[in-house]
Amino acid sequence: MAMPAQAAALAVPGNMGDVRRSNLALVMGRIARQPAGVHLTRAHVAATTGLTKASVSSLVVALLDAGLVRETGLNPQGERGRPGVGLELNPARAVMGMEINVDYIAAGVTDLSGTLLLREVRERDNRDSEPGPVVAALAALAASLRVEATGRGIQIVGGGLAVPGLVDPARSMVLAAPNLGWEGVPLDLAALLPGSPLGVALFNEANAAALAEIARRPAGDADFLFVSGEVGVGGGLVIGAELFTGPAGHAGEVGHVVVDPGGTRCSCGGTGCLETVAGQDAIFAAAGMAGLPVTRSAALAALLSALDSGDPGARAAVDRAGRALGVALASTARVVNVGSVVLGGHFAVLDQWLRAPLLASLEKYAPGKFTPGQLTVTAVGDPGALLGAAGSVVRSLVEAPHLLQA
Amino acid sequence: MAMPAQAAALAVPGNMGDVRRSNLALVMGRIARQPAGVHLTRAHVAATTGLTKASVSSLVVALLDAGLVRETGLNPQGERGRPGVGLELNPARAVMGMEINVDYIAAGVTDLSGTLLLREVRERDNRDSEPGPVVAALAALAASLRVEATGRGIQIVGGGLAVPGLVDPARSMVLAAPNLGWEGVPLDLAALLPGSPLGVALFNEANAAALAEIARRPAGDADFLFVSGEVGVGGGLVIGAELFTGPAGHAGEVGHVVVDPGGTRCSCGGTGCLETVAGQDAIFAAAGMAGLPVTRSAALAALLSALDSGDPGARAAVDRAGRALGVALASTARVVNVGSVVLGGHFAVLDQWLRAPLLASLEKYAPGKFTPGQLTVTAVGDPGALLGAAGSVVRSLVEAPHLLQA
DNA sequence: ACGATTAGTTCATTGCCTGAACTATATGAG
DNA sequence: CTCATATAGTTCAGGCAATGAACTAATCGT
Incomplete structure (x- = not known):
């Protein structure tokens, strides 16, 4: 719920409890947004949120009781007046991010400020795997x-939990993950964190990675498209610092924008999709690297050295991928009106080779829409999906602290 | 503001006034959604909204005082128990929709239920016109x-007010309307309805037309892309029965999706945009009708009869437009994840000739995403932009009835 | 005519925010 | 060392909005 000046018609009556929850989120959000280590007092929260000191005191008590917030010592530096009691996110509460990918599974723990405390990656070939053992592992x-x-x-x-495929979070199902060979797989998410108060949320990998980018961008720069380059090409659309997943929950799938109407068949059944030109397998094949190193990171390293040594096939393949990506991003920019793009996966790795053809293509198909500065590379990198999945839990907690109230 | 179970972090404290406004909107929305002529009582509002009878009574008094709602007589038919007092939208309140287009200006009045009470269209050539006289007229x-x-x-x-071009509603500006020859034109919207309590809102024409479609669709069918075929090709993206305009306010511009990377230059500066193949001028030119009838409706009529008489050039032009539209819609469906399309403008007029190549193209580029039933033609037609612009005011009033409170 | 039934109002209660008054604890000047 | 000043935080009365129960109002069926 949102409570301010503009009212939106809703299906449910509002009552005073909603005011309380809204203001609880306001205070929690203020505390969460405070830079680590900078003293924040009730008085400061009141001054910056517009709530009265009395309300803030009452709301902070609730957050303390819920264990979301902790009092630190008094203001250390000598200022005039009574020193305020510091408030910060409770470091004894944390969330877990998890990831299932083609060559590995991973899990990590972050505190409520998003700092990664623990992380462990286990290599594991999940291609054409049975879901049961993977989830158990x-x-x-x-x-x-x-x-x-x-x-x-x-x-x-x-x-x-982040999974490389189309998901239905509401039903905890993986609808289609071609690279895992999963289709219509229901997941027992509760089994991943038995007894945890908030349970486990399910995300598409690119969407989770996009969520992780949000926190790492300058404030105000809250609209962008994250493009994830893996075997497939995924996307996460962020608008107003919120993930936009569209009516059916799969928006941002830039990998299947048509970039070549006369092109080749895609695994999705379509024709000329971006993925058929700019996906990892497509680039490796076009560069004449078919049947080369088994692991993807090795293949990428091989491609990079081929590019460095001036291999014309490799350069042409990456050039073509960059131009195709430009076509897809130009179209996407028109339809959803985003002007910033963040590259992830192999697009980030290949940035120096990809950037020129991509920018040229953008300028040709959507002149004036993009400046080079609006085309950036992931600030998070590999653990992005994991961090984003974990961060989403933190975010839901910040937006609805009452979920953890007694 | 929105008030229910899920709280979103906001910048502004909530108080009980917000609860009041939210519930006011809830009751107003319930009354607005009641089919015309069907008796609706306070008791029924209470039962269907979940509010208590006491709250509903108090809220209804406020709506009556604001002049938004009117009491009709008692329940006419004999049912057991005390008859309830009927409630309906006040027929003495209305809103005005206005439109500036290439060949005409138009205005119309609808009551709060969206029924068109008055409408007047004045033919007028606004190509390369000065904004001042047009707005004055x-x-x-x-x-x-x-x-x-x-x-x-x-x-x-x-x-x-609906205008065929890119607009900035916040600053009441027409950013670019190539067919009017307007660029960066500030409009004195207040002058259109001097002294009206809610003022005048500004819309892109395709967006306004999309708004008008919302009310005419079956409930639950709340996600679609409206494609407006005029000289240019515009679009209005509706998600969850809300217009989605994206970060900069121009989302849904399907006319500039790239459908032919090797194609011709577009007026937007890009290359191979849908508009260069499926816009009216493009179709007329491809059909060999350059320099034909002056008015657009006459040209369209000529094209239709050419199609009827089997003119191969006309058929090929429309075929090509249909296939290109399919490419653009396939890409758009992936990026924003809408599965329904409403055709307007010349796309609606040419529906019988366009449908087959369009569906074939959709099946080729986005197999399984569209069924023929999800491809429909405008249910509103010509006055769409006008009705949508007017309807938006009604909608804002339903969502925030307190705007008209004393 | 009277009981049953439904509509709508009145009223005491509860919850939450607000603003003012008050308490608590520091700094700095004399 | 003491006191004025300043700032942090709590307490408390007041107001507002929703709630639920009790009550009044109006009609139907028998």
Whole structure:
């Protein structure tokens, strides 16, 4: 719920409890947004949120009781007047991010400020795998991290799982993950974090990575498209610092924008999709690297050295991918009106080779829409999906602190 | 503001006034959604909204005082128990929709239920016109309709203006309307309806037309892309029964999706945009009708008869436009994840000739995403932009009835 | 005519924010 | 060392909005 000046018609009556929850979120958000280590007092919260000191005091008590916030010592530096009691996010609460990908599973723990405390990646070939054992292995990994966290006095209150495919979060289902060979797979998310108050949320990998980017961008720069380059090409659309997933939950899928109407068949059944030109397998094949190193990171390294040594096939393949990406981004920019793009996956790795053809293509198909500065590379990198999945739990907690109230 | 179960972090403290406004909107929305002529009582509002009878009574008094709602007689048919007092939208309040287009200006008055009460279209060539006289002529037209409405005891509380071009509603500016020859034109919207309590809102024409479609669609079918075929190709993206305009306010511009990377230059500076293949001028030119009838409706009629008589050039041109539209819609469907499309403008007129190549193209580039039933033609037609602009005012009033409180 | 039934109002209660008054604890000047 | 000043935080009365129960109002069926 949102409560301010503009009222939107809703299906549910509002009451005073909603005011309380809204203001609780306001105070929680203020505390969460405070830079780490900078003293923040009730008085300052009141002054910056517009709430009265009396209300803030009452709301902070609720947050303390819920264990979301902690009091630190008094203001250390000598200022006039009574020193205020410091407030910060409770470091004894944390969330778990988890990821299932083609070559590995991973789990990590972040505190409520988004700092990564623990992380563990287990290599594992999940191609054409059975979902059951993969999820069981991830549950075991998560359990071990949880034990480690508990040993440090840290409670895991919830988690998020990122999967490389189309998901239906509402039904906890993986609708289609071609690279895992999963289709219509229901997941027992609760088993990943048994008994955690907030449970486990499910995300598409590119969407989770996009969420992780949000926190790492300058404030106000809250609209962008994250493009994830893996075997497939995924996308996460962020508008107003919110993930925009569209009516059916799969918006931002820039990998299947048509970039070549006369092109080749895509695994999705379509024709000339971006993925058929700029996906990892497509680039490797076009560069004449078919049947080369098994792992993707090795293949990428091989491609990079081929590019460095001036291999014409490799250069042409990347050039073509860059131009195609430009076509897709130009169209996307028109339809959803975003002017900033963040490149992830192999697009980030290949940035120096990709950038020139991509910018040229953007200028040709959407002149004036993009400046080079609006085309950036992921600030998070590999653990992006994991951090984003974890961060989403933090975010839901900041927006609805009452979820953890007694 | 929105008030229910899920709280979103906001910059502004909530208080009980927000609860009041939210519930006011809830009751107002319930009354507005009641089919015309069907008796609706306070008791029924309470039962369907979840508010208590006491709250509903109090809220209804406020709506009556604001003049938004009216009591009708008692329940006519004999049912057991005390008959309830009927409630309906006040027929003495109305809004004005206005439109500036290439060949005409238009204004119309609708009551709060969206019924068109008055409408007047004045032919007028606005190509490469000065904004001042056009707006003055529209103001005069609006004034005359307002006099007529006042004569019937109807008060105009606000209005909306639709313009064929990119607009910045916040600054009341037309950023670019190539077909009018306007660029960076500030509009004195207040002059169109002097002294009206809600003022005049500004819309892009395709967006306004999309708004008008919302009300005419079956409930639950709230996600679609409206494609407006005029000289240019515009679009209005509706998600969750809300217009989605994106970060900069121009989302849904499907006319500049790239459908042919090797294609011709577009007026926007890009290359191979949908508009270069499927815009009216493009189709007329491809059909070999350059320099034909002056007015667009005459040219369209000529094209239709050429199609009827089997003219191969005309058929090929429309075929090509249909296929290109399919490419653009396939890409758009992936990026924003809409599965329904509403055709307007010449796309609606040419539907029978366009449909087959369009569906074939959709099936080729986005297989399984569209069924023929999800491809429909405008249910509103010509006055769409006008009705949508007017409807937007009604909508804002329903969502924030307190705007008209004393 | 009277009981049953439904509509709508009145009123005491509860919850939350607000503003003012008050308490608590520091700094700095004399 | 003491006191004025300044700032932090709590307490408390007041107001507002929703709630639920009790009450009044109006109609139907028998």
